[in-house]
Amino acid sequence: MTHPASAAPSLTVYVEGIGLLGPGLSGWAPGREQLAGTAPYESARCVLPLPMALPPAERRRAGAVVKVSLAVGQEAVTASGLSAARLPSVFSSSSGDAINCHEICSALASGDRLISPTRFHNSVHNASSGYWSISSGSMATSSVLCAYDGSFAAGLLEAMAQAAVDQTAVLLVAYDTDYPEPLHSVRPLPDSFGVALVLAPQRSERSLAKWTLAPATCLTGTSATAMADSALEQLRASIPAARSLPLLRSVATQDTGSVVIDYLDGLQLAVQVGPC
Amino acid sequence: MDAVALPAALAAFDCRNNRLALLGLMQDGFTEAVAAASQKYGAQRIGVFIGTSTSAILQTELAYRRLDPATGAFPPDFSYRTTHNTFSVADFTRQVLALAGPAVVVSSACSSSAKVFASAHRMMAAGLIDAAVVGGVDSLCLTTLYGFNSLGLISTQACRPFDVERDGISIGEAAAFALLEPVPDPLEPLNDDAVLLLGIGESSDAHHMSSPHPEGLGARLAMQEALATAGLDAAEIDYINLHGTATPSNDAAETRAVAALFGSATPCSSTKGATGHTLGAAGGLEAVICALALQHGLLPAGLNTQQLDPALPLNYLLHNREQAVRRVLSNSFGFGGTNCSLIFGRAG
Numbered sequence: 001m002t003h004p005a006s007a008a009p010s011l012t013v014y015v016e017g018i019g020l021l022g023p024g025l026s027g028w029a030p031g032r033e034q035l036a037g038t039a040p041y042e043s044a045r046c047v048l049p050l051p052m053a054l055p056p057a058e059r060r061r062a063g064a065v066v067k068v069s070l071a072v073g074q075e076a077v078t079a080s081g082l083s084a085a086r087l088p089s090v091f092s093s094s095s096g097d098a099i100n101c102h103e104i105c106s107a108l109a110s111g112d113r114l115i116s117p118t119r120f121h122n123s124v125h126n127a128s129s130g131y132w133s134i135s136s137g138s139m140a141t142s143s144v145l146c147a148y149d150g151s152f153a154a155g156l157l158e159a160m161a162q163a164a165v166d167q168t169a170v171l172l173v174a175y176d177t178d179y180p181e182p183l184h185s186v187r188p189l190p191d192s193f194g195v196a197l198v199l200a201p202q203r204s205e206r207s208l209a210k211w212t213l214a215p216a217t218c219l220t221g222t223s224a225t226a227m228a229d230s231a232l233e234q235l236r237a238s239i240p241a242a243r244s245l246p247l248l249r250s251v252a253t254q255d256t257g258s259v260v261i262d263y264l265d266g267l268q269l270a271v272q273v274g275p276c
Numbered sequence: 277m278d279a280v281a282l283p284a285a286l287a288a289f290d291c292r293n294n295r296l297a298l299l300g301l302m303q304d305g306f307t308e309a310v311a312a313a314s315q316k317y318g319a320q321r322i323g324v325f326i327g328t329s330t331s332a333i334l335q336t337e338l339a340y341r342r343l344d345p346a347t348g349a350f351p352p353d354f355s356y357r358t359t360h361n362t363f364s365v366a367d368f369t370r371q372v373l374a375l376a377g378p379a380v381v382v383s384s385a386c387s388s389s390a391k392v393f394a395s396a397h398r399m400m401a402a403g404l405i406d407a408a409v410v411g412g413v414d415s416l417c418l419t420t421l422y423g424f425n426s427l428g429l430i431s432t433q434a435c436r437p438f439d440v441e442r443d444g445i446s447i448g449e450a451a452a453f454a455l456l457e458p459v460p461d462p463l464e465p466l467n468d469d470a471v472l473l474l475g476i477g478e479s480s481d482a483h484h485m486s487s488p489h490p491e492g493l494g495a496r497l498a499m500q501e502a503l504a505t506a507g508l509d510a511a512e513i514d515y516i517n518l519h520g521t522a523t524p525s526n527d528a529a530e531t532r533a534v535a536a537l538f539g540s541a542t543p544c545s546s547t548k549g550a551t552g553h554t555l556g557a558a559g560g561l562e563a564v565i566c567a568l569a570l571q572h573g574l575l576p577a578g579l580n581t582q583q584l585d586p587a588l589p590l591n592y593l594l595h596n597r598e599q600a601v602r603r604v605l606s607n608s609f610g611f612g613g614t615n616c617s618l619i620f621g622r623a624g
Contacts, residue, residue, distance in 0.1 A: 011403070094363075101336075104423075105333075105419075114422070116426060117486065120426055121423075121485040124385045125384070126383065126614055137482050139497060140480060141394075141479055142384070143384070143478075146362035154380045157378060157380075157404065161399050166398070182349055187357075216403075
């Protein structure tokens with residue numbers, strides 16, 4: 001199980017499918033027009049669809065975090081033409097189910113401290129990953145990550161490493177939901193946002209873009225690429241999963257070059273992008 | 277743990293979970309070993325991968341009791357990012373160790389700090405980093421205590437894995453860390469005490485959020501993949517550190533999975549009778565126990581178990597056994613149907 005550094009695989013992936021949901025963004029098809037500037041972008045409350053792939057009881061109890069992550073995951077996998085049941089996945093979020101967390105903390109601060117079993121199992125950071133696995137029948141591995149504001153970049157690093165090292169297509173889902181008060185005042189995320197990417201080690205007829213990481217230099221002090229549109233730039237800066245927007249725009253505009261996305265304090269991730 | 281003081285520059289991280297992390301980091305010359313690795317590879321080339329299930333949610337639970345009665349606002353001393361947020365413990369660990377490379381928290385319930393080995397290994401194999409600090413840290417909070425209680429999964433006494441009268445888990449706390457480095461050139465022989473990460477297997481149950489697959493199908497897939505990546509047959513494993521939570525359903529499902537691959541001869545035990553179930557820290561803690569088993573030639577018995585359940589036909593150890601140990605497997609499973617198996621071996 002040793003992989004000597006000299007044999008490190010090329011860290012190149014092909015983007016096989018995209019799912020997108022956020023304020024004023026209702027899917028990749030309209031989203032790519034908005035990101036390319038060929039259709040107007042106007043912020044509006046994110047509309048979360050019911051997760052129809054879940055059994056009725058789970059569907060009824062699904063919170064925003066499950067709705068947003070399953071919706072974008074399904075959109076991306078459908079676009080890729082691959083089978084969800086065989087795809088390893090990476091789920092990355094700066095926080096779990098925000099409303100569920102508030103309800104649990106409120107109950108625990110009250111007199112009776114009773115919380116329901118459903119509230120408890122929905123409180124785990126891997127709730128979305130678990131529901132994804134149940135609804136898609138996927139028994140493949142799922143990695144569930146958090147890196148605060150850098151959670152999208154952390155997920156991208158994990159997914160690209162997995163695609164290259166294990167030579168498999170990988171589903172990456174990055175998502176955040178907004179907290180109610182009082183948590184909102186200390187973590188003021190304005191809305192829900194989800195993005196999903198199916199990343200494959202080989203090019204196909206569906207490939208939308210080619211992304212490469214240079215292992216020695218991709219972690220950089222260079223500032224993140226900003227969005228030209230001020231409303232989209234505000235969105236990028238206000239929700240961790242929306243830090244993905246410059247990469248999505250580069251797919252929409254068929255750009256070639258370097259796109260830098262936010263990761264940790266003072267450490268950004270540079271991705272070499274190109275069309276297919 | 278209450279007496280642990282964080283460095284002044286990191287005071288904002290102060291909470292039970294990060295105090296426990298610091299206490300763990302200060303043991304066994306670990307910070308010195310990381311400092312030496314940092315000199316060798318460069319601080320930017322060492323990643324930090326920490327597993328936790330609840331981070332410092334305790335801070336938020338306590339702050340909800342102190343909300344301003346008029347405005348509902350948090351007390352001014354509450355710091356979300358450096359305590360409650362799931363990433364806090366990896367951020368803290370990275371800063372304590374003065375590292376400057378990638379960092380992430382893996383939070384998949386009770387498989388979290390087993391899966392950090394897999395994430396770190398992939399990043400090393402991809403050439404993104406040269407070495408990694410991996411570990412797990414989880415501390416007591418009301419969410420897990422009342423949550424597991426709501427599911428009827430808390431034992432009435434110290435937990436008894438594989439006992440015929442087992443009745444649930446005992447929640448424990450732990451911080452466990454390991455430094456992963458690449459296997460050096462064969463011309464530089466390894467220290468005999470070095471522990472090798474030989475195999476990794478990961479899977480999902482696709483079955484239920486809080487109950488394991490009754491046949492242990494996901495668990496079996498994880499163990500199978502770990503054996504395959506290690507290039508080993510089941511008969512070459514000398515000891516299995518079971519997930520063994522002492523819930524009726526886990527121990528039954530895990531037995532079916534282990535028996536399907538290993539039969540009933542391989543010595544095995546759950547060390548949760550000794551440590552409690554440390555949730556997101558369990559995988560890391562049990563990896564360290566596996567390392568000790570390899571280094572000392574000691575197969576640890578499962579504590580507290582009085583009468584083995586005859587419906588669980590494994591070679592479950594009720595007494596410590598001293599013998600040469602070359603390869604061991606460790607299981608970690610979690611809510612959401614997440615499974616990870618690791619195989620470790622001796623270098624010498």
